Amino acid sequence: MLEKIARPEQIRRWDGDLPVRHRYTPGVAGDAFFTALKERGVLLGSRCESCAYTYVPARLFCERCFAELSADTEVGPGGELVSFTIVFQGIEGEPLERPETLGAVRLDGADAVLIHRVLEPGEEPLEIGERVEVVVRPENERAGSFLDIAGFGVVDAS
Amino acid sequence: MARRVAVVGAGMTRFVRRAQETGKELAWEASREALASCELPLDRIDAVCLTSAPDAFDGVHMKGEYLSDGAGAFGRPYMRTYVGGGSGVFTAIQAYYTVASGMADVVLAVAEEKMSSTQPHPQGAFLTIFDNILERPLGPNLLWIFALEMNRYMTVHGIDKRDIAAVAVKNKRNAADHPAALLGQADITIEDVLTSETLAWPVQRLDVSPISDGAVAIVVASEEAAKQITSDPVWIQGVGWNLDTAYWTNRDLVFPEYVANAARMAYGMAGVTEPRKQIHVAEPYDPFDYKELHHLEGLLLFDKGKAPEAARDGVLDRKGDLPSCPSGGLLGVGNPIAAAGLMKIAELFWQLRGEAGARQVPGSPERGVAQAWGDLMQVGTVVVMGREGGPPTTATQLETPPTATPGQSLSDAEFRSATGAVDDEIGARYAWDAGVAIGRFLDGLREGTIWGRECRNCERILVPPRMFCERCFRGTDTWKQVENTGVVQTFSICNVRWDMLPLDEPELPAVIAIDGSDGGFLHTLGEVKPDDVRIGMAVEAVWKPVGERTGSILDIAYFRPRSDV
Numbered sequence: 001m002l003e004k005i006a007r008p009e010q011i012r013r014w015d016g017d018l019p020v021r022h023r024y025t026p027g028v029a030g031d032a033f034f035t036a037l038k039e040r041g042v043l044l045g046s047r048c049e050s051c052a053y054t055y056v057p058a059r060l061f062c063e064r065c066f067a068e069l070s071a072d073t074e075v076g077p078g079g080e081l082v083s084f085t086i087v088f089q090g091i092e093g094e095p096l097e098r099p100e101t102l103g104a105v106r107l108d109g110a111d112a113v114l115i116h117r118v119l120e121p122g123e124e125p126l127e128i129g130e131r132v133e134v135v136v137r138p139e140n141e142r143a144g145s146f147l148d149i150a151g152f153g154v155v156d157a158s
Numbered sequence: 159m160a161r162r163v164a165v166v167g168a169g170m171t172r173f174v175r176r177a178q179e180t181g182k183e184l185a186w187e188a189s190r191e192a193l194a195s196c197e198l199p200l201d202r203i204d205a206v207c208l209t210s211a212p213d214a215f216d217g218v219h220m221k222g223e224y225l226s227d228g229a230g231a232f233g234r235p236y237m238r239t240y241v242g243g244g245s246g247v248f249t250a251i252q253a254y255y256t257v258a259s260g261m262a263d264v265v266l267a268v269a270e271e272k273m274s275s276t277q278p279h280p281q282g283a284f285l286t287i288f289d290n291i292l293e294r295p296l297g298p299n300l301l302w303i304f305a306l307e308m309n310r311y312m313t314v315h316g317i318d319k320r321d322i323a324a325v326a327v328k329n330k331r332n333a334a335d336h337p338a339a340l341l342g343q344a345d346i347t348i349e350d351v352l353t354s355e356t357l358a359w360p361v362q363r364l365d366v367s368p369i370s371d372g373a374v375a376i377v378v379a380s381e382e383a384a385k386q387i388t389s390d391p392v393w394i395q396g397v398g399w400n401l402d403t404a405y406w407t408n409r410d411l412v413f414p415e416y417v418a419n420a421a422r423m424a425y426g427m428a429g430v431t432e433p434r435k436q437i438h439v440a441e442p443y444d445p446f447d448y449k450e451l452h453h454l455e456g457l458l459l460f461d462k463g464k465a466p467e468a469a470r471d472g473v474l475d476r477k478g479d480l481p482s483c484p485s486g487g488l489l490g491v492g493n494p495i496a497a498a499g500l501m502k503i504a505e506l507f508w509q510l511r512g513e514a515g516a517r518q519v520p521g522s523p524e525r526g527v528a529q530a531w532g533d534l535m536q537v538g539t540v541v542v543m544g545r546e547g548g549p550p551t552t553a554t555q556l557e558t559p560p561t562a563t564p565g566q567s568l569s570d571a572e573f574r575s576a577t578g579a580v581d582d583e584i585g586a587r588y589a590w591d592a593g594v595a596i597g598r599f600l601d602g603l604r605e606g607t608i609w610g611r612e613c614r615n616c617e618r619i620l621v622p623p624r625m626f627c628e629r630c631f632r633g634t635d636t637w638k639q640v641e642n643t644g645v646v647q648t649f650s651i652c653n654v655r656w657d658m659l660p661l662d663e664p665e666l667p668a669v670i671a672i673d674g675s676d677g678g679f680l681h682t683l684g685e686v687k688p689d690d691v692r693i694g695m696a697v698e699a700v701w702k703p704v705g706e707r708t709g710s711i712l713d714i715a716y717f718r719p720r721s722d723v
Contacts, residue, residue, distance in 0.1 A: 012591070012592040012597060012600065012709060013589040013590060013591055013592070014290055014291050014294075014295070014589070014590045014592070015587065015588070015589050016286070016290055016294060016587070016588045016589075016590060017586065017587050017588065018214055018282065018283065018285070018286055018584060018586055018588075019282045019285065020214065020217065020276050020277065020278075020280075020282035020283050020584070021276075021277040021278070021581065021582065021583045022216075022217030022275045022276055022277060022581070022582045022583070022584075023275055023277055023573070023579060023580070023581050023582075024180075024217070024275050024579060024580045024581075024582065025178070025180075025275075025568065025573060025576040025578070025579045026180070026576065026577070026578035026579060027178065027179050027180030027182070027183045028178060028179055028180075028183055028566075029183070030180065030578050031178075031576070031577060031578065033578070034577045034578030035577050035578075038577060060179070060183045060186065061183070061186040061190070061227075061228070063227035063228075063230075063232040064232055064233075065199070065200055065201070066186065066189070066190055066193065066199075066200040066230060068190075144577035144578050145578065145580075146578075
C-alpha cells in the first residue's frame with residue numbers, strides 16, 4: 001500500500017456532492033399529531049390496549065402487536081423528567097454562548113418518552129424524576145412543527 | 159440438507175407517485191396485509207428480512223433501523239439487505255435461506271420504498287453510482303446507462319423499436335387490471351410509446367417506469383409451518399444471484415450473463431432442465447421495456463435477440479404461451495425500487511394459487527420465475543416458485559386479488575402544504591482520492607496518453623486500469639500504453655439533464671472500446687452530427703490544449719470520428 005500522503009504534490013482529489021434535498025411529510029398519524037398541536041395546542045398519543053402501551057407522538061400502528069391505532073389519547077401537559085443532558089458545544093464543536101439543556105420526558109398518560117429542550121432550568125440543578133410541563137407556543141406562533149412545542153418547563157415544587 | 163420453504167402469504171400497498179403514509183406506515187400496511195392473508199398474528203413471526211434501496215433514495219439514513227417497527231421487527235432477529243434494484247427479489251432469497259437453514263420457521267419479508275421525499279428528482283441520488291473520478295466529471299445521468307445498453311442491444315440484434323414498445327403497451331394494459339397500479343392504461347398503443355418524448359435516444363418517456371412510493375410483504379415458512387398455516391403453499395423451488403464486473407463499460411451490454419448465471423443457479427436447485435417448457439409464467443424485471451426482453455433472454459427463456467419477436471407476436475401476453483409480467487410490472491404497476499421486485503414474488507404467489515383475479519393467467523400455471531436486476535446494472539436475482547402439481551385447491555381461491563391495497567396518494571398541493579412537513583438538505587460534501595491505478599492513468603491523460611494495466615494471467619490489458627485483476631484475483635503486472643483511438647460500442651443522444659429538465663443541445667455519451675486494450679470507458683462524442691453516429695464508428699481522442707490539462711478525464715475533450723480511416 002502507498003502511504004496516502006507520501007507525495008503531497010501528487011495528491012489528487014475530486015470534490016463532489018449528492019445534489020438532493022428532501023421533503024418529509026408526516027404521514028397518517030403525524031398529520032393528526034401536528035394538526036392537533038397547531039390547532040389546539042395539545043399533544044396526541046396512541047393507546048394500544050392489548051399491549052397496555054401509549055405511544056407519543058401518535059402512531060398508525062402498534063409495533064408490538066401490529067394493531068391499527070388512532071390518535072386517540074391526549075397526553076401531558078405534565079410529565080416526569082426521565083433523563084437530561086446539558087450541551088456545551090455546537091454541531092461543529094464550537095462552544096455555545098449559552099449551554100442548552102435537553103430533557104427526556106414521560107408525559108402523564110404516556111409510556112413513550114419525548115425529547116425536547118428544557119426551558120430556563122434556573123438556579124436549582126435539575127434532577128431526574130422531577131416534574132416538568134410541556135410549554136406550547138401561542139397559537140399565532142404555531143406552524144405545525146415540533147418546534148410549536150417551546151420545550152419543557154420545570155414545575156415549581158412549591 | 160436445506161429445508162423446503164414456501165410462501166404462504168402476501169400483501170402490498172398501492173404504488174403511488176407520492177404516498178401520504180410515511181415509509182414506516184407503508185411497511186406496516188403491506189406487512190399487515192401479508193399476515194392477514196394467511197391469518198397469522200405478528201407473534202408467529204420468528205425473524206424479519208427487510209429491503210429498501212440505498213438510503214439516499216429516501217433521504218433516511220439507516221433505513222433498516224428506521225423501518226424496523228413497520229416491518230414487525232420489534233424484538234426479533236432482523237436484517238436489512240440491498241442490492242439496488244435487485245433488492246426486492248433478493249429479500250425473498252434472504253427469507254428463503256433464513257428458513258432453509260433452520261434459523262427460523264416463519265419469516266416476514268418486507269420491501270419498502272418512498273422516493274417522493276427526494277427533491278428536485280431522485281436521480282440526484284443515482285448520480286453517485288457512476289465512478290466519481292472517471293465518469294461524474296462528464297455529467298452523466300442515469301438514463302445514459304440504459305440508453306447505451308438499449309442501443310447496443312437493438313443494434314446488434316437488429317431489433318425494431320416497435321417490438322420493444324410492445325412490452326410497454328402489454329404491461330400498462332396488464333396493469334389496468336391491478337388494483338395497486340399507478341400507470342395502468344387499457345387503451346395505450348404502440349404509437350403512444352413511439353411518439354412520447356425522447357429523453358435519451360433510444361429511450362422515450364413511455365419506455366420508462368415511473369418513480370413511485372409503495373411497499374410489499376410476504377410470509378415465508380418452513381414445510382412443517384407452511385402446512386399448518388395453509389392448504390395451498392407456493393414452494394420456493396430455487397434461488398440464484400450473481401454479479402458481473404463493477405466496470406460496466408467493460409461488460410457485454412447485449413446479453414446479461416449475470417442474469418443467466420443466476421438463472422442457472424436457481425433452475426439447478428429447482429430441477430428445471432428445460433426452462434422453456436417448465437416455466438409457465440414469468441415476472442422479469444422491467445424498469446425499461448427493453449429490459450424485460452433482455453432479462454427474458456438472460457433467464458434462458460428465449461434465444462438471444464429473439465424475445466422482441468415474442469413481444470410482437472403476443473407470446474408474452476397474459477393469454478400467450480409465456481405470460482410475462484401479468485402483474486403489469488414496473489412499467490404499469492410502478493417502480494418503488496425495492497418494493498417493485500418483491501411485488502413480482504407476490505404476483506407469482508397469487509398467479510400460482512389461482513388468486514390473481516382479472517390478472518389470472520389461464521391454464522393453472524405450475525411454475526414461475528421472478529427476476530430483478532440492480533446495483534450498477536450488474537446483479538441478477540432470480541427465484542423459481544411452484545406448486546406441487548395439479549390445479550390450485552379451490553378452497554382458498556378468491557374472486558379478486560387478496561389485497562386490500564391500502565395506501566393513499568398525496569396531490570402536489572397536499573404535498574406542498576402538509577402540516578408538519580419538514581424540508582431538509584443532507585449538506586454532505588465529499589473529496590474522493592484518485593487511488594493508485596487511476597492516479598497513474600490521470601497522469602497519462604495529462605500527457606496526452608492512455609494507459610492500461612496488463613494481467614499476464616488472463617492476457618488482458620485492463621482499461622480503466624486497476625492494480626488487481628478482478629477475474630484472476632491477482633495483482634496486475636505492468637503498465638501498457640494503449641492507443642488514443644477506439645471504437646464506439648454504443649451511444650445515446652440525450653436531451654435531458656439528471657433532474658429531467660431539457661438540455662439546449664443534446665449530449666452524445668458513448669462507451670468507447672480503446673484500441674490496443676480489452677476495455678474502454680464512458681466519454682462523449684463531438685464534431686459529429688447526432689444522426690451520423692454509428693455503433694462501430696472509429697473515433698479518436700481530442701485532447702484539450704496542454705496548458706489546460708489538469709489530470710482529469712476531461713483532459714480528453716471528447717472523441718470524434720477518425721479522419722484517417
